[in-house]
Amino acid sequence: MRTRNLALATVAGAALLTAAALPASAQATAPAVATVHPVQEGSVSAADLLAKLKDCGQISNGKYRTDEETSATVPVCGKSGAVFWKADMDIDCDGQITDQCNEQTDPWFQDDTRFHQSDDKPLNAAELPFVVVPSSSSIWDYTKDGIKGGGVVAVIYNNQVEYAVVGDTGPDKIIGEASYATAKSLGIDPDPETGGADSGVTYILFKNSQASPIESHGDAVSRGDELAKKFLQEN
Known part of the structure; x- marks a missing residue:
């Protein structure tokens, strides 16, 4: 890169x-x-959000790896109204079969996502910005912290803010993954096999939030902007 x-x-x-x-x-x-031109969705800057995340009040029972071969160094942290972590970004291309996401482009491709669109079809990773959360385990159970399918997420990279939704779950010991569309919007190589970012990505998941419908990126941005403003006020 x-x-x-x-x-x-x-x-x-x-x-x-x-x-x-x-x-x-x-x-x-x-x-x-x-x-x-850098991505700036909503009216809250990356700098203002990051200023509230200097300290980590760890809520996970241990830490996560960013890849199979790395050591566990990433905690899930808690703030008023949100949880967050700072990690890498691997590319999730699972869900609907598209030109960008299929068995030929992605050796690990699966034609389903943990959460579905309003028509019950899997999400479209090539078009919808979404984030992957670790499957519930003894390290952390995302559902107990008000995180749900369609929950609104602010993804920050290179002083850019992209709003996404919680769209899929991944391995229970690995963290730091988002859809093809999320990476592409942030200027990260979205290739599911060779792309991604090694570090520098911050994920802020707003508790008890939900875009409606889950596949509406516009709704995620609108709700995300309001939630980000509230987050700055409360922290």
């Missing part, structure tokens, strides 16, 4: 130098360099 970003920066820099070297008449027709 770093190599890809460096390559893009190199190309952009070369384009700027090339344009600058052209005469004024030619510069007017030189191709513009694309500008990447």
Whole structure:
């Protein structure tokens, strides 16, 4: 990912130098360099949310791994109205079969998700931003902290805020996973086999919240913005 970003920066820099070297008449027709705009859903900034998460009041009975081969270093933390953790992002492509998510693109593909759309179909990982929570275990039972299917989540990465829903459950000892659509929106490589982010992702799950219907990203954003404002006021 770093190599890809460096390559893009190199190309952009070369384009700027090339344009600058052209005469004024030619510069007017030189191709513009694309500008990447950060994601900012809602009115609450990533910085304001992160400022409330400097300390972790651990509520999990132990910690989670981010991958099978890593040690357990990630606790689930509690705040007024929310739980949160800071981890990596692996890519979940499970659910409806799409061009992006299928058995050919994802070696671990499963055609179902723990929670379903209002029409009882599995969620669409390629289109819907959603987060995976660890299956209930002795480490942590998400249901006991008011977390449910469709619950609203603020996902923060690289000073960006993306709202998502709780859409699937994963291994009971691993944490840090979100849908293809979540990763893509945040500028993270969404490839289910080789993509993801190694670190730097914060997940804030708002207690007793629920987007309606679960597949409505617009509703998740609207509710998420209000919940984020309330979170800042209460913490």
